[in-house]
């Protein structure tokens with residue numbers, strides 16, 4: 001698929017994905033959602049891609065939400081279908097098995113906040129703003145906001161944001177745990193890439209299984225989650241990467257992981 005609303009560039013194992021509708025603050029219309037779904041599939045399935053970095057074009061917005069023009073035309077059944085398509089796209093990024101980092105460069109509202117939350121690591125520019133303002137439009141979040149936001153920031157903070165529609169700045173997003181780092185705007189992309197390259201220098205099988213356990217664990221009982229973790233721990237003991245990582249430590253050298 002060739003993209004009209006995304007920039008997609010693979011450089012040294014990282015897929016750099018930029019939502020590219022700056023005149024509409026990178027709002028997610030149906031075409032963007034379809035193209036992001038294709039991009040997520042590529043990240044999940046192409047061997048040369050080891051991780052992805054998502055951002056928005058321009059200085060002002062990461063993604064300012066679902067495209068309100070599209071929403072204005074929908075009836076109940078296509079509204080539901082649109083929510084399911086957006087949710088599936090985000091879930092594909094979340095479960096792609098490779099680290100995905102959001103570099104939040106401006107407004108991350110509604111579907112934009114939801115896109116960032118489906119990424120594994122969120123780094124924000126000092127100028128970023130976050131919110132789930134759907135209630136102001138007479139709708140509720142439809143791309144996972146009611147589910148991922150409470151999991152990330154707790155029910156109280158999530159309900160405050162979802163019910164009031166208030167926007168918060170990057171500092172407040174950091175305080176409540178919605179992002180893990182806030183950097184000056186000029187350092188955002190370099191910081192996000194550096195974080196991602198750091199993750200890519202770790203054992204890729206260990207990273208993959210850690211992503212899976214953190215994704216699945218909260219949906220299980222504590223005992224089930226602990227068993228999943230122990231199973232992963234045992235599985236990793238059968239890998240060349242574990243031998244390499246432990247041997248490299250003992251030999252006081254950098255490990256050379258091969259994902260085997």
Ligand code: COA
Pocket residue numbers: 023024025027028064065066067068069107109110111133134137
């Ligand atoms: N859907 C469609 N178009 C959007 C959009 C969205 N979610 N967010 C912004 N745009 C468009 C605007 O309509 C405008 O287009 P135009 O120049 O053709 O009129 C353009 O992007 C620039 O936005 P504008 O509102 O002029 O910028 P601003 O700096 O005054 O305000 C925001 C920025 C983010 C506060 C404001 O655009 C906004 O509230 N957007 C909607 C946010 C939202 O409710 N998202 C959740 C949707 S479910």
